[in-house]
Amino acid sequence: MELHVSAHKQLGTFSLDVDFTVEGDRIGIFGPSGGGKSTLVGLIAGLHHPDRGVVVIDGEPIFDRERGVNIPAEHRRIGMVFQRPHLFPHLSVKGNLLYGFKRCAHRYRKISLDSVVEVLQIDHLLHRGVRNLSGGERQRVAIGRAVLSNPRMLVMDEPLSGLDDNLKFQIIPFLKSVCETFTIPYLFISHSLTEMRIMTDRVLCVAGGRVEAQTTGEQLARDATGDHPSVYMNLIRLKGPRRIDDMCAYPWGEGELLISGASGDEEALFEVSSADIILFRRHPEAISARNLLQCRVSELFNTGGRIGVALDCGGERLVALVVRRAVEDLEIREGVEVYAAIKATAFRQLG
Amino acid sequence: MPLFSHSDYLAILLSLKVAVVATLLSLPFGFAVAYLMTFRRFPGKVGLDVIVNLPLTLPPVVVGYFLLVLLGQHGLIGKWVLQPLGIKLIFTWKAAVVGTAVVGFPLMVRSIRTGMETIDRRLVEASRTLGAGWFDTVMTVIVPLSIRGIIAGSILMFARGLGEFGATIIVAGNIPGVTQTIPLAIYDYVSSPGGDAMAMALCLVSISISVVVLVFHEWLSRRMVRAD
Numbered sequence: 251m252e253l254h255v256s257a258h259k260q261l262g263t264f265s266l267d268v269d270f271t272v273e274g275d276r277i278g279i280f281g282p283s284g285g286g287k288s289t290l291v292g293l294i295a296g297l298h299h300p301d302r303g304v305v306v307i308d309g310e311p312i313f314d315r316e317r318g319v320n321i322p323a324e325h326r327r328i329g330m331v332f333q334r335p336h337l338f339p340h341l342s343v344k345g346n347l348l349y350g351f352k353r354c355a356h357r358y359r360k361i362s363l364d365s366v367v368e369v370l371q372i373d374h375l376l377h378r379g380v381r382n383l384s385g386g387e388r389q390r391v392a393i394g395r396a397v398l399s400n401p402r403m404l405v406m407d408e409p410l411s412g413l414d415d416n417l418k419f420q421i422i423p424f425l426k427s428v429c430e431t432f433t434i435p436y437l438f439i440s441h442s443l444t445e446m447r448i449m450t451d452r453v454l455c456v457a458g459g460r461v462e463a464q465t466t467g468e469q470l471a472r473d474a475t476g477d478h479p480s481v482y483m484n485l486i487r488l489k490g491p492r493r494i495d496d497m498c499a500y501p502w503g504e505g506e507l508l509i510s511g512a513s514g515d516e517e518a519l520f521e522v523s524s525a526d527i528i529l530f531r532r533h534p535e536a537i538s539a540r541n542l543l544q545c546r547v548s549e550l551f552n553t554g555g556r557i558g559v560a561l562d563c564g565g566e567r568l569v570a571l572v573v574r575r576a577v578e579d580l581e582i583r584e585g586v587e588v589y590a591a592i593k594a595t596a597f598r599q600l601g
Numbered sequence: 602m603p604l605f606s607h608s609d610y611l612a613i614l615l616s617l618k619v620a621v622v623a624t625l626l627s628l629p630f631g632f633a634v635a636y637l638m639t640f641r642r643f644p645g646k647v648g649l650d651v652i653v654n655l656p657l658t659l660p661p662v663v664v665g666y667f668l669l670v671l672l673g674q675h676g677l678i679g680k681w682v683l684q685p686l687g688i689k690l691i692f693t694w695k696a697a698v699v700g701t702a703v704v705g706f707p708l709m710v711r712s713i714r715t716g717m718e719t720i721d722r723r724l725v726e727a728s729r730t731l732g733a734g735w736f737d738t739v740m741t742v743i744v745p746l747s748i749r750g751i752i753a754g755s756i757l758m759f760a761r762g763l764g765e766f767g768a769t770i771i772v773a774g775n776i777p778g779v780t781q782t783i784p785l786a787i788y789d790y791v792s793s794p795g796g797d798a799m800a801m802a803l804c805l806v807s808i809s810i811s812v813v814v815l816v817f818h819e820w821l822s823r824r825m826v827r828a829d
Contacts, residue, residue, distance in 0.1 A: 296730075
């Protein structure tokens, strides 16, 4: 998908002024609250209109003030998932799911109720009213409702912000699988760096009503390490654990990662701080850390006085954060072999 | 208990007829005005609000008098709209309907607005991004979600219509069997010697109808709460 927006919108004292073209099927819009993210997606979805400018999706202008083009929201085929589910309280779960589907022209109906219900695992809810659903169930129905309208693009405006951490990481796999299964390109809006890294490839940074940069979630995380108290977090998705004593061993790269305190789920997402990884030039004889990985340094990058060391561990990637003196003492350069030690307790399971 | 005369029965029937017709006639307009006031921004909104609510604060007699001036043979609407169409309104039961509608209109609009204001705007946005046009959204989201306000407004207006006196007596007169409603009949009995018993009887009829209406409203609201 290619999205081009060049628009100006004045809202009281706040003004949104953007001009960008972005390509990709997993596009993120990242920035602080009040920076104009929601206003921007409102213009794209047709809920608000720019004072001047154009909005073009895949070469088709959906708004052009000068040429008098303004496709109304209901004909843009842009599905929205909001921060809160906003389900229709007078309709059942099924009624909500089919609301957009019934209004979608027959030629666009590629996604069926059954397939969405299966992917989102909501078949047991179909005939319930929406008032008695849990928070996670509601948001899943809201996602299904938007997907079933068979949109050309999905806009998700902070869809996870209303959920607690636990629920958030339960919903993410559903979001990902629904978009992948039905190949719907999406715009994902969030102020969470972790969500950006999991959900998107290209990222637009929006702040103060301007697009400040176009980057990637990975780059964003590295940049944030420099001027942010929080350090770079490695996100690692692991599958197929094996129990060893009270730990879980997940296959990773050419070996295994030993993790303490994991739930033992078939598939899980872990985060490990780049500051919790210790580097050795030679194999340490005896060490308490349960994970000792032989890796090759693939890249060094500067983040606010400290050095990020990107490691290639049997095809997998890891970033360790060290101070400059350590890099000098250990003579760490691109291409050298090092050992990375990670304690089994340093991993935090997300969700 | 004295037996009602023929014209008393007509008065009871006419009261019901006027109130029902005025309510049904006002419903689409009341809904439209409530919708405009709740969901739309437009120049002159405050003006519309004032005009709609004016009958609530004015003496009904004043409303009746203005209607008489407006709809009468020499009035703006009477002369240029009604006469060419061959419609005679003043001093017919239809005039009573118009008077009742105007006086009760603000009550209906207020009730519907109260219902509409509880609707989350995001639901309207959601329905539009799901492909529902403006009218579709009104019919499938706004009407069902403000139905309680619509019912409450209709019942309130109907109940108010049963008791309409001031505007009715001016635009429709007090013609037994033609334009005389319950309140007008009571007025007649009270002002004629020996009519006290009949006045009281009609008052009891009036009270009974009101009680039935209010009980019906209560029953309906409870049923809707349970349906939720």
